Amino acid sequence: MRFLLILAFFSVICSANVIQNYIDEASKLKLSEKKQWHILLHMLDDKSEIRDKNFFYAKDGFKNPQEELEATIRAFYQSIESVEIPKDFLEADEEVKVIAKSRQKEDYHALCRFKARFRFLNDFLDFKDLPFVKCKEYEENLKYINPKSATIIFPTAFMGSPASMFGHTMLLLNSDFKSRLLSFAVNFSAQVDSSKENPLKFAFKGIFGGYSGQYSILPYYEKLKEYQDMESRDIWEIDLNFSQLEVLKIFEHIWELRDIKISYFYLNKNCSYNLFWLLEIARPSINLHQYFFYQVNPPETLFAMQKEKIVLDVRYRPSKQNKILFYEKKLDFKSLMLAKKIAMGEIVSLSSQKDIVDILDLSAELSEFYFIKQRLKYEQYITIAHHIASLRSKLGKPSNFKLKSPISILDANQGARFETFLISKNNLSGMGISFRLAYHSIDDNDVGYLRGSQIEFLKGSVFLDASKQGFEQVQINEAKIFSLSSFGMIGALFQPISFRIQTGFDRSFMKDALAYYMSGGVGMAYALNDFLYSYYLLEPIFYISEAPRMTLGNSLGIVFQSPRDIKMVFEYQNRLYKKDNGSIFSLSFSYRIVRNLDLFYQLQAYFFIKEKERVDQLAGVRIYF
Template sequence: MSIRLFPLLLSLLGTAVQAAPQADPATLQTLAEDPYWISLGHYEQQTFGGWQSYVDDADFFLAVDGERAPLAELQATLQALYADPELADAHPQCRFPSRTRWLRQQLPLEDLPIVECAEFAAWYADIDPHTTVLVFPDAYLNSPSSMFGHTLLRIDSAANEGSGTALLSYALNFGAMVEGMDNSILYAWKGLAGGYPGQFALLPYREKLSEYSSLENRDLWEYRLDLTPEETGRMIEHVWELRQIRFDYFFFDENCSYRLLELLEIARPGLKLIDQFPLTAIPADTVRAVKDAGLVQDINYRPSREKELLARAAPLQPKEVSWAQALAADTGLLEDAAFQTLPAERQALIQETAYRLLRYQAAGQERDAGNAARSFRMLQAINQNPPPRLEITTPTLPEDGHESRTWQLALGSQDHRAFAEYGLRMAYHDLNDNLAGFPLGAQIELGKLRVRQYEGNHWQLEELGLVSIRSLTPRNQLLQPWSWQVQTGLERVAGKDGRQRLVGHLNGGAGFTWHLSEDVLGYALATLRVEHHRDFAATLSPATGFDSGLLWRNRAGNLLLEAQADYFHNGEVRRSLGLTQQLELGRNLGLRLTAQREFSHWGAPQNEVMLQLRWYHY
């Protein structure tokens, strides 16, 4: 039933409705400005005064202007609490248990009618909230919706806490409601522009665990929080009020992490977590804020199914990996004479690798009887000849990586013209940045600005990057992922008469990456580019090309050697060769040396060297 029907319903009930007490106006005004009431309504103070709720759903408000008027919403709520108790589960007390409890604590409401809220009571008892765990599925670059990571809450009951039965717990998730089959580019655009509504959902934790660790191959970090049972219960009580309630959803601020911080402030008033994120709320940063607030008691790491497969296959020789692939396809080879002649300890490793490969391949697929039979046969073989326990080293905690925003100050020379360069990047990480807490070969940059000051006090905009994403995922004998990249914005390129032109561009590419050694990645991508260049006759000019290079993780930091080329339809050819080495001076400080040579049909080769100080600061 729509909340908007409550005033009409109350008027029809006539004498069956008790009159709400007339509270002192000053008292009501004070309560309406109380931080907890503001949190219950998800209100935000507007820049030029007044309030606006993040909730984008009329069914959440009892007052006509409740989304903008905390006082009006409080008065409407107080009046509605005295509705006829015969409304039962449709009664405002049942619909808004958090508001009801808080108003009982603040005002003398001894004559408040007693209402039987059977539906809420059964729902709450089923969840049985006792403790809270913040879960951070790590970034997964091959999915635009997952490239920054994600956060959700796990709600453990008293029976499940510490018993190793987390799969029986509930997961509290906030996410975009995607209808239809939007492709990755459309999904990313609509997520940036707020094109999707967001909703809270409470579902079994085992489903989210399967989705993130198995289907999307994302590591999971579980942070047990020190919320008391009362605080956890207070948070879940408010979640009941948010069922099927829509919010605006934006990837970078009003997202999963921001909404969960609001819930933690409901659980423990006074935390002031969301005040730390006025512009963006990147999941790793919000995890860091929760940890800095002293809420984390314990941390548990769950590696993804892909990481477990690769870790088990790591000690195998190429011929043994081939055996694992063959066994995953045909378990009858377990009886093959050639396989039986292998040492028992090698057979054990190969068998478990084959089993993990089978499960990896089955993730996200409909149940297949043949695959199930092969899996069962492999389990039998593993039980008869078990391998040693799989040990996976826990990587650097994601919140221990560098901060997301980057300030840059550089000095350099371009063909003997000295310059100073000033830069800002809103988020988040590139291939050369300090690596701790990030995967090698991953890049996500948003809101990148570079301005140069040349000799003679000549200023110019060098680059305004909107989005730059690179996923250099290495291929191996077992797994053959694609590498890809996409970039758009404004940048300086060669023009006629030796001039530099600021052009708008969109370019992307796909190809492959390989582990040339433990700390060296080699990659080669075919690229497509479209740009608007004032010296070109066409409004939009396409080009094909390539992007290849080496990425070396060394003792000082990351070194990138890269060669790029674009061949335009009008005959223009643009090529570049660059070398960049980052020196990691500290967690949030880096020194970067860059040398680059660019070639164009429109001018002589251009050489540039630059020394840049990078400060990572949120």
């Protein structure tokens, strides 16, 4: 017995010496100062963005990379018996895991929990005499997910949710499955049900960090069902040129982040930003963080990946709604109504009808769409789908479905915009500049963006009035705080409501003076063809010009977008005041020279009873960045 105690004592002493030797070697090599170690800890400026205590072994590990490195090495040599399973992990959401969560101590040992840390440190230190640990849970998940390559998934903007107005990004881990739909998607999101949350509360807490975020892993087909079908969002799949080893490193780090809570900020520390860490783990030579310092929106992250040269290929998946709209363009009105009736369960005769194949294919898409939107109950949908499939099976060869892919999102202009221009106001000339923080307006080129949508934050415009002297020369032309517009096209099968909400300061109320305004209106839009659409809005407007006032605006607009280069917007707005009325004619023209560089011309003519007409003209250059 005494011999065994002595042996155990010397074994502990030897183990401590071994550990200390590795710590000394790590210090000599300055491993805690290396970029890859900081990425593993999600550190910028020597402080981690993660505060969850379960992510660190050292008490000050979130701000002391050397202490965390030493504590991690000690944890690698910890005995299995002394491992404690964090209670938070066992109570965490099962969505984070693909296979049932383990309750074995071995699976929570540092050698199993922190695979990416071990890979990095072992490359330099070549650890020996480590405890024998079976990482059963990790191995089962790795085998099941089987990551081989990586793809960025970008669902386009969804105007029905404040959290999705800029789009979204996920990371797809492709496996050996014949269909990538069976692969798994890595998602980072705020831990909140936005459909049940008060919109104002959700926006406030999202902007100021009131929610925690978390990584999750789900089958790709489930996320497609949510984005592509339920929310009618097109999907861009952007393949990355990562090797299988680099993709394995991503999976190892995702494993380290399971059940870890991370602060979520809607404007910067969001779904897109938190994918940067995974990509930089895979390839430390890239630096995606360098392109962002005040806000991160999903499309901009795609442009950053493009600049870092990690994009291999781009694919397009149309939403279910766009598939249906394809048939709407292809079939006549009578055929569309027949398809709609079949989709809702009516029995109709098709014996003398042309385009039977297209009608049945459309009815199949429509019935599923109505079920997703809860216009059909499950039992109804199953009966209808079976009836359509039975009719369709007798017609042999499928229809030649060819939905043209739009121009790639990677060809779009970036969101921030700077303008320099010459301005003419009633024959008095000057020059000015304009800046917009984000993101896209109706008068911007639509390539890569959702047609008929506008989301603008913090747009300001100033000019020098040559007719005045001193400080009075500098005039604020516009100071837009926020603008959101959605012009959904009315057709035979869909009748969306168009709307526009905006607030800020401009010079459009009765006289050439800056006034605060807030407006919100609804209306309708109609596509004349693939390049031209019109809209009408009824807009009550509250404004303050010397005193608070109200006016009612009637706006009629026409928008033209060529396939690539030319964008024209014409709008007539009639404003009914209490005793007066006025009209505003607006014309905007832009020509895209190359990506992120446009020439533009704008004209605004104001006609008010109490003031002589006023005409403002601007011409200049737009730079997007």
